[in-house]
Amino acid sequence: MNRRIMQGLIFLDKFWDPGMNIVEDMGRVFLLSGRLLRAIFKLMLQPVRLRDFYLRPILEQMVRVGVNSIPVVITTALFTGMVLAIQTGVTMESKIAGSSIFIGNIVSLSLVRELGPVLTALLVTGRVGSAIAAEIGSMKITEQIDALRTLAAEPVEYLGIPRFVAMLVMLPVLTVLADVLGTMGGWMVSSLYLEISSTVYWDGVRSGVESLDILSGLIKSLFFAAILCIFALHRGFSTQGGAVGVGRATTSAVVNASITILIVDYFLAQTFALF
């Protein structure tokens, strides 16, 4: 049964994008996430093991994923909020004069629901997902993955758990940061260029964004974190053949994770629209 499905996926791939195997990847990523989640669950039942073997690596990865990504996320979010404000503000004003007082409402909602989670996820995919795939890929081709297994460290768990957990924690944090910075970017442009008073802007933000919007954005970013991390892990672990292989692993991890994030984003948006 499983094999049938796999063959179907491989077949689909040939039509889509030869060489990238995105559909097959999605299937394998699904299996790998099951395995990782099981391992994490098992680990939670062994707090001592968790503390001794995983605490430090998780913290290290959190710095790598989270702290080091802050400048990129801040810059991107700020400018996105600014562009959003100027584009929608000018358009609204040209259609219905005075309607740009809703600008705070629109900018913050678009950010919290969509642009914050998606842009942050895509940035982190490019920055961290690629690094994870390259790092694990080069460990694979230099037999370090084999060596881990001979030294009682199951590689998927030893390398996967810290990265996965760090990503699940840090991506939502980065997303909130992007939401906030983006809204501030919108505010800057609104008050300096569109001549909307700060009170009007922030009132719009307050009346526009509900807690459900924030929650849906965070749920999205959790999904995206899992997707980008597991694509990177999967591609890293299945690296074959020298430096070219590492390059291929990196590219396909980023491309496939990005496409999947956008597809999943649509379905999540549709689901949240029900509430």
Next chain:
Amino acid sequence: MIRIRNLHKRFGSKAVLKGLDLEIQPGETMVIIGRSGEGKSVLLKCILNLIEPDRGEIWFDQENILTLKESGRAQFRQRCGMLFQGGALFDSLTIEENVGFGLRRMKNYTEERIRRIVREKLALVGLKDIEHLYPAELSGGMKKRVALARAIAMDPEIILYDEPTTGVDPIMADAINELINEMNRKLPVSSIAVTHDMVSAYKIADRIALLHQGRIVEVGTPAQIKRTRNPLVHQFITGSAHGPISLI
């Protein structure tokens, strides 16, 4: 005792191992020789279950490890030490952390004790005061020796050496040969060593096996191998370009 029966492994259309049989007695050092690309490294990885063979049996202590579940295989692996052909040092960890990696994960030793063991094992391979360096800062031969120290750090019952003397100078090579002999004298270790270096092979081997075209074609003590009538073996040990083994 390790007993390998009818082992098969192919990669795509390329059959590498084609029904390989081999027995290693307890306490014995078996040296495997064979041309480059014959599948010696693949054989070692099959024994450790790092590569899943297509067919065959690998018996250890009355158990066919290929029928064990992953947890059982992992347990078996923990009783083995492996020196990888390329060293396979973890390049994000220091030398100290590399050599102590298995100890930290598997033994409940104090940090002090682990550091002492690491120092001892490094001294055995002729290295000292490099604990804080990273693998990228070492020479090729030094990496090989650190990898050897890591392989023996846990005092394993079975040690697999993939070309232990390749890339080290002749004096150090001889020291490594002695170290391998020493390992077997202290404890009843079974070892399998892959090598192209016949000097080393004669020095460390209890028996030598020639791997050719996916099978073991001859096994014997160094003395028997030297006197062999088998033209394949003769060509190999004399290192001649002329004989039954063609170059391509």
